[in-house]
Amino acid sequence: MTKLSHDGPQGPVDLYIGLMSGTSLDGVDGVLLELPRNLEWAQQSRAPSASRMRVRAHAHQSFPRNLRDELVVLTQSGPDEIHRAQCAAIELVGVYERVVIALLREETLGPAAVRAIGAHGQTVRHRPERGYSVQINAPALLAERTGIAVVADFRSRDIAAGGQGAPLVPAFHQAALWHPGEALAVLNLGGIANLTLIDDVGGVIGFDCGPANTLIDGWVRKHLGFEFDAGGSWAAGGRVSAALLRDLLAEPYFAAPPPKSTGQELFNLAWLQRVLAVHATLNPQDVQTTLAELTAATVAQDLQRHLPEARTLLVCGGGSENADLVQRLRRLVPGVDVMSSSTRGMPPQQVEAAAFAWLAARTLADLPGNVPAVTGAAGPRVLGAVYAS
Ligand SMILES: Nc1ncnc2c1ncn2[C@@H]1O[C@H](COP(=O)(O)OP(=O)(O)O)[C@@H](O)[C@H]1O
Ligand SMILES: [Mg+2]
Known part of the structure; x- marks a missing residue:
């Protein structure tokens, strides 16, 4: 089993997983992303971008039909939606877990090799003008099931700071x-x-x-x-x-x-x-x-x-x-x-998932993930909430 941190060609690196499922509702893309330990250095470095980060594995899981149908329903107001959203979030995490397992298996790694998972969640309402954006997700359950720290709820801090909460990529x-x-x-x-x-x-x-x-x-x-x-x-x-x-x-x-x-x-x-x-x-x-x-x-x-x-x-x-x-x-x-x-x-198919792996790394490093000129937020903000491993 790989230890938590190790050296790559550019010095010490860490591994993160990013999980993304967008509004197409086709399923979940996940990547295992290798990043230099010192993200700030990497940002300032004029080294070619490809040498600063590397996707080590990619996996995709389609949504089961019933989950997809339920997610479509949840994008509109409907009966008993609080309960239904929680149940769908639990099912979503089942799909996330399968993606994580596939990624680890591909690289023969254990959960301890990964510093964190950035799990975007499934957007069912995006209403920044009303002060909210809802991504259904069950990050505590994902942390519990995988034994890996999870960073989630990336959008709400930017919205709280007056931004659109999007795009974050x-x-x-x-x-x-x-x-x-x-x-x-x-x-x-x-x-x-x-x-x-x-x-x-x-x-x-x-x-x-x-x-x-x-x-x-x-x-x-x-x-x-x-x-x-x-x-x-x-x-x-x-x-x-x-x-x-x-x-x-x-x-x-x-x-x-x-x-x-x-x-x-x-x-x-x-x-x-x-x-x-x-x-x-x-x-x-x-x-x-x-x-x-x-x-x-x-x-x-x-x-x-x-x-x-x-x-x-x-x-x-x-x-x-x-x-x-x-x-x-x-x-x-x-x-x-x-x-x-x-x-x-x-x-x-890897770019958006890699973005949420990178954003999770930013969160753990206490670095902002939003660009105020993009979202309209009052300033740079550290995004997301951390569920420890
Ligand atoms: N071979 C293809 N031809 C046309 N469209 C495709 C093909 N493969 C994927 N797509 C489109 O890409 C969508 C999924 O794109 P994706 O980047 O995962 O979107 P999202 O981030 O919204 O989930 C599918 O719903 C489909 O519209
Ligand atoms: Mg997709």
């Missing part, structure tokens, strides 16, 4: 993917699309652009019964409706300045149906195509507005597998290299 994107001197954009295509924009001297902004897979998945599920539009092939066979696209883009969220964050409270099928009411003759496939174009258009518009000098756009999240969507984006941002985050050493 931009600081990590900078630490893991940015090269000093370049203007870089990082796009996560999860349920929601979020952009991190880093200028050549390392100034960071970031925000949610709008819907990505949440509507793309929802529409194909409703019409064809598929979990997602594999490769975007259904969308690729349809035509963009310019009139529908114009009406969707009229949503005030898209024009609002950052800081801003959103979720399925706003961008859901009911939102789409309201706009579709005046486009009743459109066939479902053309709607799918228009939804893919909407995601690409909002990202392109945001990039042009906030970091026009960017020449590289790194794409991560499951939507990076949607070739049609990525192709649409490429067309709308000529002059920008649209590339997978893999080109910087971190495959798309």
Whole structure:
């Protein structure tokens, strides 16, 4: 069994696990992340980012059907929801535990080798304007089951400080993917699309652009019964409706300045149906195509507005597998290299989970995890609550 700390090529390193399940509700991604002991040094270092951290293992577990259905239900008000949310949290931790076991097994490690798990929890309500964001989670149970310390509830401190509590990944994107001197954009295509924009001297902004897979998945599920539009092939066979696209883009969220964050409270099928009411003759496939174009258009518009000098756009999240969507984006941002985050050493499905491993390390080191310029919080804050091992 590996001891708690050991030396890597750059000096002492620690291992963390990050667990992320986003609004696509597809399941849980987990990574085992190796980080230098001295995070502050690593942050200031101009060493290439890849040498500062390393994903040692990645594991994914899909949600069991009943848990997924229950999580969908819990995103809306409903009967007995406090009890149901707690029961779903306990089930969620069962999935988390399986991911942790798979990660440890892959590297033949015991729990004592890992300093902490950063467990994001499942967002069921995100209402920063009302002062809260709810991630259902059972961190005490996860600590008990795994014997590893758990850091959870990452968003509430930033919201308490007047921020959006989201996105929390931009600081990590900078630490893991940015090269000093370049203007870089990082796009996560999860349920929601979020952009991190880093200028050549390392100034960071970031925000949610709008819907990505949440509507793309929802529409194909409703019409064809598929979990997602594999490769975007259904969308690729349809035509963009310019009139529908114009009406969707009229949503005030898209024009609002950052800081801003959103979720399925706003961008859901009911939102789409309201706009579709005046486009009743459109066939479902053309709607799918228009939804893919909407995601690409909002990202392109945001990039042009906030970091026009960017020449590289790194794409991560499951939507990076949607070739049609990525192709649409490429067309709308000529002059920008649209590339997978893999080109910087971190495959798309690992980035968000790695971010929460890194954020857990920041918490244990008593270092802030939020970027006030991103979330709008009054200042940097140490995020999360720690459940000791
Ligand atoms: N081969 C694929 N083709 C098209 N879309 C895909 C593919 N693989 C994954 N996706 C999309 O990625 C989503 C999962 O992305 P993920 O980054 O895990 O999102 P979240 O963070 O919201 O869970 C799926 O719901 C699906 O929409
Ligand atoms: Mg996911």
